[in-house]
Structure formats: structure tokens, C-alpha cells
Amino acid sequence: MGGSSPCASCKLLRRRCAKDCIFAPYFPPDDPHKFAIVHKVFGASNVNKMLQELPVHQRADAVSSLVYEANARMRDPVYGCVGAISYLQSQVSQLQMQLAVAHAEILCYQMQQEESLAPPPPPPHHHHHQQQVVEIDDKHFLLQNSLAGMPQFTKFTSSSSFNVVQEPLKRESLWT
Template structure:
């Protein structure tokens, strides 16, 4: 419960949202005050509109005190969902989320199939390349797996010397 400081330093009790909306005095033992503070009237208004104030109080009373906060959150969520979708309420949201999960599962299966196909193609190409190398149909100069572009350059299928990467070092040149 919130308190208001009045002139003269005395403190007065601020009514909770339920008592404020129902226009009744908010006692210090108000059951709804801990869950519906006075500055959040919309939260109680939705719950009151869907369930009714007396039913909300009854539901809070039958729940264990340690679980009341969660029960009130559930009521607020359900009331908000009912006001948004009067026919399905929160069940409509659940169905929508389940549909999205199914669509994402289908997309995941599709991507996995594409990855598998790509891996099979890669393996086939590597197999063909290995067979060509085994038959000596691919020379080391033209073999893309053996080609080290940093050590030499190819001009018209001939190997050229690269003085930057391989400077001349010999002991017979002075």
C-alpha cells in the first residue's frame, strides 16, 4: 500500500486501484491493495471488467499467500487477452505461437535438407577432383587445391617468379 505525506508531516493511506475504482475506503487489511497499487488503475479495470471485483477477491483468497502474486499476474494476463480477443482469449495467443513453431520447424527441415544436398555435391566434386589427380589429368600448376597464389603467379599457364615473396638470396652473389 502506498502512503501520502500530508501537510504537517502526517501520513495518510493512498487507496489501492480496486478501492479507488469501486469508490470505497481502502483499509490497511485490504486484500487487493498489495496486487493493485493506486497508480495502476487500468490493470485492475481490465481484471474487474472480465472477472468482477468479488470474484477476483475470492480467487485471491483461495490461493496460498506465497503464490498470490503469480495468480494475480495470470488474471491480469488472461483479462488483457480476453479484452483483446473476446472469443479465444489467451488460447488464441497459444494457438498462434504453436502455428509459428510449426512453421519454423518446417523451415528448419528445409534448410537441413539444403545443407545435406550441398554437402553431397561438395563430396561428389572432391571425389571427381581426386580421381582426376589420380589419373594425372590435372597438373600441379592447374590444380586449384595445390595452387598457392602467394608463392607464384600464373601468366598464360606459366609460372612466374615473384621477387616480393621470394627475394633472391644466394651466397655466390656479392
């Protein structure tokens, strides 16, 4: 860096910043926290080795990753960014399940509306009973009961600890 101020790395490490300092392009003097946290988590010599092993065009991305991971490690020393990723994957999974349930409920409401607009079915000669299971995901499914042509839907939740009817999607159900 010559006569200008040393990069954040050299300033923190209290050394002279050479013209060809590997840290200077990625740790400017006006952002000392960026290097401080990376140094605290990974160590300056490890970061130096990592940067030297990478082609120049990949170093900026590597530094961004190191800064991100160092910040994540400060918040969660055990899991780092993997903890954040796991949490977000869990949220995505829950939201996908809620979306599937909402789609199933919309389908049920649409079918109910179609039934109310359609002419009544002819009286059955005999009562036949059919069940159809529509799986939403590995924990939720709909049980469609067709008794004399009238579909009835009930949403179930299955888990290893219990099996209960969680929410009927239509007032009528198989058990009433």
C-alpha cells in the same frame, strides 16, 4: 491502507480501503488500469474469491496471470490467451518445418560438393535404380533417387488437397 490513498481496486469501486484489503498489495493506486481491466473481465468479487483461496505466496503470480489473461481477453474475447498460444505454436511449427527443409538442403549441397570433389564412379555394368524416401515431417519429404550411383534429390510437399513437386533440390530429376 489507513490514511494513505486507497488501492486501485477500492478507488475504482469507490469504497474505503481497509488496512487488510486483499487487493492493496497487488493493485497499487498508481496503476489503476491493472485492476480496471481485471475487474471488467473477471469481476471484483471473483478476483476476491480467487485470491482468498490461494496461499499468500501465490497471489502475486495469480494477479499477474489474471492481468495477462484479461488483456488477452480484451484483444480476443473468444479465445483469450489460448488464441495467442495457438498462433505462436503454429509459428513454431512452421519455423521447425523450414529449419528441417534448410537442413535437408544443406545436406544435399554438401553431398553435391563431395560428388564434385570425388573421382568419377566406375562405369556401371548394369543400370540399377533405387529410391529412398527421407521424411522431413508429416507434410514434406525428400525422394532420393540413386541411378548408377548418382544421387538425385527432389523435395515434395504432400497435403490432403494436392501432391505436387514443390522445389527440385538438384537440377536433374527422375522425370527428365
